[in-house]
Amino acid sequence: MSPPPQFRELFESEFGYVTRTLRYLGVRGHEIEDVAHDVFLHVYRHLPEFDTARPIKPWLFGFAYRIARDFRALARHRHETACEPQNLRDGAPLADDLLVQSEALEQALKALDTLETDERAVFIAHELDELPIPDVAEALAIPLNTAYSRLRRARSKFEAAARRLVAQERTR
Amino acid sequence: MNNQPQPNSAALLSALREAQVNSAVEGTLKMRVHSRLSVSILGLTPALSASIPAASNALVASRTSGISGAKGFAVSKGTLIAWLAPVFALGVLTGVAVDRWHPYSAVKALPHSTAPAAQRDAPLSPQPELPLEAISPSDLEQIDAPGAAASPSLAVSAPAASDANTSLAIERRLLDEARQALARGEPQAGLGPLDRHAKRFPKGVLTEEREALAVRMLAALGQSDAATARAENFHRRFPNSLFTPAVDNAIATISRRNVAGESKL
Incomplete structure (x- = not known):
């Protein structure tokens, strides 16, 4: 070793x-x-x-x-x-x-803020660090199913936030 | 389940993935954290040393453990450490006192794989706010004690006996003993454990830490020549050490003391 x-x-x-x-x-x-x-x-x-x-x-x-x-x-x-x-x-x-701030990054951070910390962790590790979910579960010491359900919730919340932000953009 | 992020998310995810780091800000931040680590690692009290939780094998802490019974918690302890950092840079205080304020002092070391899942839960909990001078290592032991914990989930078992007898655990104990002596203001008593470490673990995992501690110890004893020689040796052996600022600081403290002594003559 x-x-x-x-x-x-x-x-x-x-x-x-x-x-x-x-x-x-x-x-x-x-x-x-x-x-x-x-x-x-x-x-x-x-x-x-x-x-x-x-x-x-x-x-x-x-x-x-x-x-x-x-x-x-x-x-x-x-x-x-x-x-x-x-x-x-x-x-x-x-x-x-x-x-380095940009409008898109600012919106992305706002969308992340709508997630609970534990959902956010799974989301970041999987979507940004590109860790497979079993590895995410291990890194966070959570059961595999929990990791999947957190990812599901996180994606849904992130998408909802993104949709709201896009809609706000259009009404400006 | 849907394996891909949905359409509205895609652009925002790209923004996160492609976010550029402001290198000047990162550089300053890195320097500050490095400088604080240099002092705080050498000043870790034994209570804290034992308290750092097991790494990724630990199950996620229960949500209540961190904040239950949280009245009077000192959220600003980290802030306080940062605020004190420039003071340390001047060598006015030692790092030993400051680390008694470390927010995670009330956490027990946990066995890695032998404990049941619930016991491997590793909460990182703050200690109650206390004035600096009111905290002693024995207080920290009390805070660590399961009975004193705010939440039952803090009542975790001590490290397994086998863990306590690994070379690394023995190395840590010896250095902790030295640190504790320094914290008590008895640097003379700290030299013994350091010598024992040097004899038993000449190439131990914690050699670099031992040598940095020795410089601080000798400086605290006012043994200027020995401290300087050991510091020079340290710099030769560990040219890129995390502890360089702390070692330099210890030597600078002696120099200032000498200058102050001369000016009184």
């Missing part, structure tokens, strides 16, 4: 993937930095246990999902996302600037 990858190299090569994933999972504003820090802290700790025969991204996705989910749950509890303006901290990069 080959040795586990060096953390520093992994950090360099996968930082972009992790932060983009976090953004798509609904983490935004200054939280991206905090959540990315926590994700890599866990990755560091568990790296020696990583099975190098397996691809790294689904493994990282599992950490990103679980930490983002708890972070969002806590933020919701505090009504932080609804009440506090984003990006107020001095010097912190604006996480919503992490991606």
